[in-house]
Amino acid sequence: MSSPRPEFVCACFFNKNIFLKKYKLHITYECDRQFQEQYRDALRLKGCSTDKQYDKELAEIHQEITRRRNYHATFLDNYITIQKKYKKLHPHIWKLNFNMLDSRFTAIAQEAQQLLVLEGNRPLRKEMMSHIIDNGGNITDAETFRFPVFTKITCQQIMEEIENFSNCSIKKTQPNTMNKGGVSLDEMGLSEGLITPLIKDYLQPITKVLFPNWGGGSLDSYKSFVVKYEHAGDTNLSWHYDNSEITLNISLNSNFRNGELQLMKPTKDGEEDQGIVVISHEEGHGILHCGRQQHSALPITAGVRYNIIVWMRSSMIRNKLCPMCQEKPTLVQVSTAGDGFYPENSLCNLL
Ligand SMILES: O=C(O)CCC(=O)C(=O)O
Ligand SMILES: [Fe+2]
Numbered sequence: 503m504s505s506p507r508p509e510f511v512c513a514c515f516f517n518k519n520i521f522l523k524k525y526k527l528h529i530t531y532e533c534d535r536q537f538q539e540q541y542r543d544a545l546r547l548k549g550c551s552t553d554k555q556y557d558k559e560l561a562e563i564h565q566e567i568t569r570r571r572n573y574h575a576t577f578l579d580n581y582i583t584i585q586k587k588y589k590k591l592h593p594h595i596w597k598l599n600f601n602m603l604d605s606r607f608t609a610i611a612q613e614a615q616q617l618l619v620l621e622g623n624r625p626l627r628k629e630m631m632s633h634i635i636d637n638g639g640n641i642t643d644a645e646t647f648r649f650p651v652f653t654k655i656t657c658q659q660i661m662e663e664i665e666n667f668s669n670c671s672i673k674k675t676q677p678n679t680m681n682k683g684g685v686s687l688d689e690m691g692l693s694e695g696l697i698t699p700l701i702k703d704y705l706q707p708i709t710k711v712l713f714p715n716w717g718g719g720s721l722d723s724y725k726s727f728v729v730k731y732e733h734a735g736d737t738n739l740s741w742h743y744d745n746s747e748i749t750l751n752i753s754l755n756s757n758f759r760n761g762e763l764q765l766m767k768p769t770k771d772g773e774e775d776q777g778i779v780v781i782s783h784e785e786g787h788g789i790l791h792c793g794r795q796q797h798s799a800l801p802i803t804a805g806v807r808y809n810i811i812v813w814m815r816s817s818m819i820r821n822k823l824c825p826m827c828q829e830k831p832t833l834v835q836v837s838t839a840g841d842g843f844y845p846e847n848s849l850c851n852l853l
Contacts, residue, residue, distance in 0.1 A: 507520030509574075509840030514827035516834075520563060521679050525550055526740050531563050534545030537748050561671065566679060569646055573675065574836040580673050580687050581838070588690070591666040592659040597695040598703075604650035604786060606637035614707035616642040630711045639787075644765040644779035644795065647712060651700075651788040657754045661808050664728050664754075665693070680739055683730030687810070688839060693726045697812055702853045709748050709790070709814070716792050717747040717816025722853055724814045724844040728754075733798070739799035745826055745841060746793030753783035756846040763789060783809065794825055815842030 518530045525548040531537050537560070550556055590596060592632065600608070613633040617626050631641050639649030650661070664685055667674075677686040687693040701724060711716035731737055738761070739827050767777045768773070780791055780800070791797065793813060821843055824831040 504594065504735055507844055509836050509838055510831075510833040511574075511823040511841045512827060512831035512843065514824060514829075514832075516843065517538045517567065519826050520741075521740075522559060522563075523679070523740075524559070528742075528758050529563070531567060534560065537563070550637065552808070554821075555793075556741060562648045569803055574840075577675055577686075577689055578838045581674055581691065584672055584674070584689065585691050587599050587672055588667065588670060591663050595659050596692060598699040600645055602639075602652060602656040603704070604653055606639075607652075608651045610634055610637050610639070611704040611708060612709050617711055617742045618707055630708070630719050640781070642765070642789070643781045644767045644783060646670055646765055646779065646781060646789055646791040646795075648781060648787050648789045650786055651750075651752050652754075652786045654773065654786055657752075658784050659756045660696075660810070664808065674810050677725070677727035681729040681731075681736050682730065685728045686728040687728060693724075695798055697724065697726045697810075701812070701814060703815075705750065706853075712790065713748050713792060717814075717819040718795075720816045720818045721748070721814045722817050722844065723840075723853070724812050725839070725841070726810065726812045729809050731758070731802045732805075733802075735776040736798055737761075738801040741796050741798040743791035743796055744826065745815075747816045747819050747825070748790065748814045749793045750787040750790050750810075750812040750814065751783075752810040753785050754808040754810060755806070756785040758807040761802035761807045762800045764800060765791060768792075768795065783807070813819045817842055817844040817846075821846070 511638060517532060518528050520531055521527070522529060525543070526544055527544065529537070529541055529549065541554070545556065545559065550559060582747065595602065607737075608635055614630060617629055631647075634641060634647055634649050637649060639647060641647055666685075667690055668685055675684070675686060675689060677684045701721060705718075706721060709721060712718060720775075729739070731739075762780045762782045764783070765779050767779055769776050783789070820841075821831065823829070824843075833843055
């Protein structure tokens with residue numbers, strides 16, 4: 503977590519894209535009056551009819567604004583305490599090792615590397631896609647790719663580590679408001695040894711070939727967390743886009759039913775209906791998609807589902823346009839865990 507570079511978020515982090523789960527609405531909050539003028543009618547239409555219901559929602563928004571203002575300081579405090587006090591269950595998974603990876607994944611990464619070396623006029627993307635299929639992967643017409651990443655035993659141990667961490671009494675922050683059972687791998691400290699090398703040593707060549715226009719070749723930071731779906735908590739996730747250029751979503755288990763990922767197909771010229779692609783999760787496999795592509799998770803109907811989500815970022819792309827407010831970002835410096843906006847002349851490639 504000790505970043506050598508100053509960390510920034512876009513000012514929109516503090517008051518935009520607040521998700522009202524009950525009414526499935528993303529809102530902007532400036533003050534009570536603006537909120538009332540802008541959203542009271544829309545909320546009424548969505549079933550928030552009484553003053554009591556409205557006041558409850560407003561109180562939750564105030565709480566969320568406070569949480570966001572305190573987020574970075576709290577994150578840093580928690581991170582320091584966790585590193586001192588947390589007793590690891592499976593110490594070896596805290597440092598990525600070749601054996602933890604599915605051999606088909608390392609083959610895909612090697613092939614991507616070779617394609618980049620040979621480059622010339624070759625149709626890199628097409629060749630990459632056939633390597634993915636040859637190695638147990640899938641491709642959808644929503645420009646998303648699913649392929650094996652971790653071995654099953656690695657998934658099992660990561661899941662056990664997450665459960666162990668969730669159940670320990672050390673204070674932790676919720677990685678975002680969309681999933682109650684979420685755990686931040688960055689605050690936990692697991693991502694440094696596990697996710698950083700995964701991106702740096704294996705994913706970068708793949709994303710460079712598959713997403714050249716979305717910063718696939720210039721990823722320089724990420725945010726990673728685990729989402730959990732269960733009957734007693736969140737069972738699904740509403741439509742949204744990520745605060746990422748490219749997202750990797752790795753399934754950690756198989757003892758659940760349904761809970762597929764849905765993605766909007768990119769619009770082609772002249773087409774009105776974008777259409778939806780449904781992809782099922784498979785244990786150990788990662789789904790790679792563009793962060794700006796709208797997606798959602800269908801409800802699970804049995805069991806518990808765990809996935810690692812990695813929001814990979816390229817400052818070259820996001821410095822021009824913040825993915826959350828769709829404007830040129832207004833930078834606000836924070837103590838740690840910024841959202842990947844690094845000035846052009848800063849030490850690039852933290853990964
Ligand atoms: O649970 C999933 O498969 C999707 C999660 C997701 O899209 C997110 O957390 O950003
Ligand atoms: Fe997402």
